[in-house]
Amino acid sequence: MNHVKHWINGSEVSDTAERQGDIYNPATGHITGKVDFADSARIDAAVKVAAQAFDSWRHSSLTKRVQVLFAFRELVNVNKEKIAALITAEHGKVLSDAAGEVTRGLEVVEFACGIPHLLKGGFSEEVSTGVDVYSIRQPLGPVAIISPFNFPAMVPMWFFPIAIATGNSVIVKPSEKDPSAAMFLAKLWKEAGLPDGVFNVVHGDKEAVDALLVHPGIKAVSFVGSTPIARYVYENGTKAGKRIQALGGAKNHMVVLPDADLELTADSAINAGFGSAGERCMAISVVVAVEPVADELIAKITKRMAGLKTGDGTQGADMGPLVTKVHRDKVASYIEAGMKAGATLVVDGRGVEVAGDGFWLGPTLFDNVTPEMSIYKEEIFGPVLSVIRVKSYDEALNLVNSHMYGNGTAIFTNDGGAARRYQNEVEVGMVGINVPIPVPMAYFSFGGWKNSLFGDSHAHGTEGVQFFTRGKVVTSRWLDPSHGGINLGFPQNS
Numbered sequence: 001m002n003h004v005k006h007w008i009n010g011s012e013v014s015d016t017a018e019r020q021g022d023i024y025n026p027a028t029g030h031i032t033g034k035v036d037f038a039d040s041a042r043i044d045a046a047v048k049v050a051a052q053a054f055d056s057w058r059h060s061s062l063t064k065r066v067q068v069l070f071a072f073r074e075l076v077n078v079n080k081e082k083i084a085a086l087i088t089a090e091h092g093k094v095l096s097d098a099a100g101e102v103t104r105g106l107e108v109v110e111f112a113c114g115i116p117h118l119l120k121g122g123f124s125e126e127v128s129t130g131v132d133v134y135s136i137r138q139p140l141g142p143v144a145i146i147s148p149f150n151f152p153a154m155v156p157m158w159f160f161p162i163a164i165a166t167g168n169s170v171i172v173k174p175s176e177k178d179p180s181a182a183m184f185l186a187k188l189w190k191e192a193g194l195p196d197g198v199f200n201v202v203h204g205d206k207e208a209v210d211a212l213l214v215h216p217g218i219k220a221v222s223f224v225g226s227t228p229i230a231r232y233v234y235e236n237g238t239k240a241g242k243r244i245q246a247l248g249g250a251k252n253h254m255v256v257l258p259d260a261d262l263e264l265t266a267d268s269a270i271n272a273g274f275g276s277a278g279e280r281c282m283a284i285s286v287v288v289a290v291e292p293v294a295d296e297l298i299a300k301i302t303k304r305m306a307g308l309k310t311g312d313g314t315q316g317a318d319m320g321p322l323v324t325k326v327h328r329d330k331v332a333s334y335i336e337a338g339m340k341a342g343a344t345l346v347v348d349g350r351g352v353e354v355a356g357d358g359f360w361l362g363p364t365l366f367d368n369v370t371p372e373m374s375i376y377k378e379e380i381f382g383p384v385l386s387v388i389r390v391k392s393y394d395e396a397l398n399l400v401n402s403h404m405y406g407n408g409t410a411i412f413t414n415d416g417g418a419a420r421r422y423q424n425e426v427e428v429g430m431v432g433i434n435v436p437i438p439v440p441m442a443y444f445s446f447g448g449w450k451n452s453l454f455g456d457s458h459a460h461g462t463e464g465v466q467f468f469t470r471g472k473v474v475t476s477r478w479l480d481p482s483h484g485g486i487n488l489g490f491p492q493n494s
């Protein structure tokens with residue numbers, strides 16, 4: 001039985017916590033480990049360590065920081081398969097998906113390797129006679145990263161490479177459902193030469209999060225998770241005077257115009273709807289079919305769904321289990337709700353047959369969904385795809401813009417002008433054009449609009465560098481040597 005402990009000051013803590021959580025293998029349904037839960041005393045101890053480490057790390061040279069980052073990058077790359085296996089064992093996603101998320105995280109490390117360039121400030125000479133002004137960006141102090149279950153490696157890696165590169169110390173509070181990837185990454189940081197205490201991992205639930213939110217030593221929090229908790233973290237963190245970015249839930253629409261390439265569209269709907277069992281914040285959850293496209297598109301999607309294999313992510317399946325039994329049952333309850341509300345159940349994933357007691361639910365498709373239904377309004381976060389039929393582009397746009405979430409969206413069309421208009425008019429933070437999931441690119445910033453993000457700052461890219469630093473402007477006057485003072489051999493003014 002695996003026992004996951006906190007990682008503080010460069011090693012696992014020796015004692016065992018009073019409260020613990022169970023870790024499951026979702027493909028077998030069995031408990032495979034326990035994870036310690038931090039209380040406020042543990043959080044306080046971790047923050048003290050991080051504060052002490054910050055005092056020296058912030059003064060480490062850019063050259064030193066970049067050397068550590070490059071070493072970390074190499075170690076993550078070499079260990080990609082091992083990290084992917086840890087993710088699959090606790091999350092359930094298929095191995096190729098798990099390896100893919102490590103790659104996406106690595107890209108942020110690579111971005112952070114360029115930190116000397118990214119931290120360069122501006123300089124204006126002679127703003128007044130003999131006066132220069134320049135700007136510098138400095139680290140904040142200990143920062144916390146609180147992450148969701150669905151990307152146990154990638155989401156923390158959206159933040160910590162940049163936080164560390166800019167001179168902060170970090171406390172990661174990963175999801176208690178799949179904590180092992182963060183622990184593995186902690187060991188790699190140590191091997192890469194990061195000083196002890198700069199990167200710490202504490203585990204836990206609400207108690208740990210609440211303690212981080214009010215601790216005066218924590219200067220900023222990067223949170224990713226569901227919208228109610230994101231809002232809670234934003235409100236309470238800002239009340240405690242912290243800088244907060246809190247990324248929340250999603251309901252991503254894929255608008256299909258009648259001129260779209262339907263083979264590409266159907267492939268995309270399958271990948272984005274059912275990849276990672278729909279447990280992605282950029283999953284496509286709603287296909288908005290602009291008539292007369294719906295019948296043909298649904299036929300193509302249904303045909304492809306029949307070929308999808310649901311099963312153990314280590315055994316070559318296309319789609320793994322859901323993360324917990326509770327979550328599986330919640331997603332299944334939406335299928336019941338959709339039927340009761342009058343939607344047409346085209347494919348029912350509840351009948352999927354997979355050996356063992358895993359948390360299985362097969363790909364599910366609804367047609368004739370309407371905006372009042374809970375399967376449309378709420379984030380399901382599972383392999384349930386809904387089709388809404390609309391008559392025009394305007395109706396489709398209005399639907400997307402009226403939704404409470406604004407994380408990602410896609411449009412499928414062969415008309416560049418229509419796509420251009422959509423990218424301009426849609427009220428969503430990330431837009432795909434003939435691309436279903438605009439994946440995070442490290443050098444751009446990632447984040448949604450409306451109830452999908454609380455705070456002003458998106459993740460990584462230049463916004464990430466700004467989030468983890470604060471600006472200072474220096475106005476400096478150095479008197480010319482001709483002015484007097486110690487005679488350095490310059491001609492003196494009389």
Ligand code: NAD
Nearest residue numbers: 147148149174175205206209225226229247248249250281
């Ligand atoms: P969650 O909100 O349940 O948990 C996220 C984090 O908050 C975890 O670390 C958890 O321990 C903690 N937490 C849970 N309940 C809490 C409470 N009551 N008080 C304080 N902290 C609490 O989310 P999840 O189920 O782990 O992840 C799935 C959600 O994350 C989905 O809604 C998904 O859309 C969202 N997500 C969003 C993005 C994005 O970029 N916007 C990316 C990934 C996931």
